[in-house]
Amino acid sequence: MSSPTSTPTLSGPPTVDQPAAEPPALCSGAARSEVARHLQAVLDLSDPYPVVNAARELAAGALERALADVIAGRLLHEPTGRRIPLQELPARTIAALTRTHHLDADQSDTLGFALRCAFAWPGVVGTPDAPYALKSVLPAGFAPIATVEQIAASQATAGPDGLNTTYMISQMKGGMSADFGIGCPLMCAYCYRREGDTVDGYLGSWEPTGFLEPEDVVARLLSHPWFTPHHTPIGLHMSTSEAFLPKLWPRTWRALQLLDELGLTNRVSCITKYTLSDEQIDCLESLVHVDLDINVCYAAMPESIEPPNRGRRLRFLRRILHSDKINVLAYYRPIAEGLNTTDAHLRHVWQTFKDADARTVVLGGLKFADDHVHSFMSYGLPLPAGSFTPGKKLLTAGTEARIMAAFDEVYADVAPNWRPAVLKRSSCGRAVERGSHIPDYNGHYDQPTTNCRLRCPAAQHEVCAAAQPPDEETVRHLLARIGKPDARVDITGTTVVVHAELSQFERTFLRQNLLFPVHTARQAAELVAARITR
Numbered sequence: 001m002s003s004p005t006s007t008p009t010l011s012g013p014p015t016v017d018q019p020a021a022e023p024p025a026l027c028s029g030a031a032r033s034e035v036a037r038h039l040q041a042v043l044d045l046s047d048p049y050p051v052v053n054a055a056r057e058l059a060a061g062a063l064e065r066a067l068a069d070v071i072a073g074r075l076l077h078e079p080t081g082r083r084i085p086l087q088e089l090p091a092r093t094i095a096a097l098t099r100t101h102h103l104d105a106d107q108s109d110t111l112g113f114a115l116r117c118a119f120a121w122p123g124v125v126g127t128p129d130a131p132y133a134l135k136s137v138l139p140a141g142f143a144p145i146a147t148v149e150q151i152a153a154s155q156a157t158a159g160p161d162g163l164n165t166t167y168m169i170s171q172m173k174g175g176m177s178a179d180f181g182i183g184c185p186l187m188c189a190y191c192y193r194r195e196g197d198t199v200d201g202y203l204g205s206w207e208p209t210g211f212l213e214p215e216d217v218v219a220r221l222l223s224h225p226w227f228t229p230h231h232t233p234i235g236l237h238m239s240t241s242e243a244f245l246p247k248l249w250p251r252t253w254r255a256l257q258l259l260d261e262l263g264l265t266n267r268v269s270c271i272t273k274y275t276l277s278d279e280q281i282d283c284l285e286s287l288v289h290v291d292l293d294i295n296v297c298y299a300a301m302p303e304s305i306e307p308p309n310r311g312r313r314l315r316f317l318r319r320i321l322h323s324d325k326i327n328v329l330a331y332y333r334p335i336a337e338g339l340n341t342t343d344a345h346l347r348h349v350w351q352t353f354k355d356a357d358a359r360t361v362v363l364g365g366l367k368f369a370d371d372h373v374h375s376f377m378s379y380g381l382p383l384p385a386g387s388f389t390p391g392k393k394l395l396t397a398g399t400e401a402r403i404m405a406a407f408d409e410v411y412a413d414v415a416p417n418w419r420p421a422v423l424k425r426s427s428c429g430r431a432v433e434r435g436s437h438i439p440d441y442n443g444h445y446d447q448p449t450t451n452c453r454l455r456c457p458a459a460q461h462e463v464c465a466a467a468q469p470p471d472e473e474t475v476r477h478l479l480a481r482i483g484k485p486d487a488r489v490d491i492t493g494t495t496v497v498v499h500a501e502l503s504q505f506e507r508t509f510l511r512q513n514l515l516f517p518v519h520t521a522r523q524a525a526e527l528v529a530a531r532i533t534r
């Protein structure tokens with residue numbers, strides 16, 4: 001990247017009308033993009049502090065002192081040497097510096113901008129001065145694999161749950177799923193990734209097939225107009241397979257390395273019923289940028305229904321929970337009435353999690369459809385009880401209450417503050433497990449009586465309650481990326497109301513970028529009506 005011919009300043013040159021004590025106003029608009037180019041010219045992903053130092057040289061007064069503190073305290077890194085994810089900087093770094101140096105709102109905003117310059121911005125979206133906008137100039141050497149319009153069109157062909165088997169990058173509820181191929185040999189009888197097949201697995205085969213190379217998957221992600229560097233939660237193989245199968249591990253690991261080498265601090269999730277060796281865990285612990293979470297599923301499901309080896313899986317859960325570099329969630333799922341919900345089952349699962357020192361547990365019910373009924377019957381398996389709605393996980397309030405009663409029994413000798421968090425939603429669990437620095441990225445706090453009633457820590461409740469509405473420019477940048485640049489928008493203290501049709505995936509995309517609830521006008525009216533009649 002070439003340096004500009006003249007050095008821009010964070011504060012701008014002092015003039016008669018504009019004293020040097022008022023720097024940030026000059027950083028908005030076009031001037032800020034020029035400053036960003038200047039600062040990013042010295043970006044080295046292995047050492048971001050020269051960028052901060054370059055920003056410091058352009059600043060004055062309290063802002064200069066705040067930037068000096070970032071360098072002196074290495075405030076872009078955790079003590080383990082990992083980068084603090086960009087999304088967490090406002091809570092972990094900027095808020096404290098703002099208080100310490102009495103920065104006003106504009107100075108604090110400028111500090112955030114300067115620190116964003118110390119992060120890489122690969123792909124078609126985002127620059128330090130406009131993190132949510134499609135780029136007008138692509139990074140040198142980067143060629144998207146298809147146009148934004150072509151990729152958006154392929155997203156429109158996704159299935160009812162968002163899975164895009166054409167492009168293999170899909171906007172799902174848990175984040176953007178990057179899928180390499182289709183198939184999983186573990187043969188869980190309740191697997192819902194069978195696309196209408198009965199006993200024969202994915203598209204007629206349980207064997208993973210048609211893998212993409214990791215380089216191709218990452219290029220697809222970077223080319224996707226819905227992928228925001230450092231913001232979009234990513235799932236690897238979340239929709240079509242199992243990340244740690246021996247056949248898939250090399251691809252999973254390579255993709256993680258590629259994301260890490262790009263300097264991306266996005267949250268990345270891998271959900272597993274498989275295991276990893278100590279050497280493989282060492283690999284994961286060596287990641288510096290990527291903000292990984294591993295979600296280990298265990299619900300004491302009979303092995304006739306869920307074959308992956310339980311003992312090995314639980315040893316792996318115990319082992320990886322002792323890593324100080326990896327976020328680990330105990331996934332208590334699937335819970336299926338009649339299959340794994342006797343009192344003995346419930347106590348056993350909680351005892352298992354207690355023995356493993358689980359910190360964060362996420363509950364989840366079972367999705368069950370007509371083809372599962374045929375499949376279970378053909379295998380001679382017992383059917384789960386309950387009334388299932390297609391595409392929805394079932395976990396009744398009664399079962400949930402019994403689960404929590406068993407929790408209280410098993411953890412009776414543990415002080416409440418030392419008991420694990422128990423959440424209903426994965427996105428909540430991921431926020432809590434990372435230390436409660438950002439609100440739930442799916443905005444579930446818009447319905448607290450439904451979503452927040454288990455054991456979410458007080459600190460996380462406070463963070464969710466304090467979530468700030470976005471500014472309209474950010475919302476506009478995001479709406480442009482889903483082809484609705486002119487949709488009317490109302491931003492209130494509790495939600496962003498978009499006066500246009502939004503698919504559930506578009507709404508998820510908006511919510512996950514804004515970290516704030518988003519509703520269509522009709523949904524907002526229904527929410528208000530429900531509160532009035534409650």
Ligand code: SF4
Binds near residue numbers: 460
């Ligand atoms: S407060 Fe509610 S929405 Fe926020 S993380 Fe906790 S359970 Fe989720």
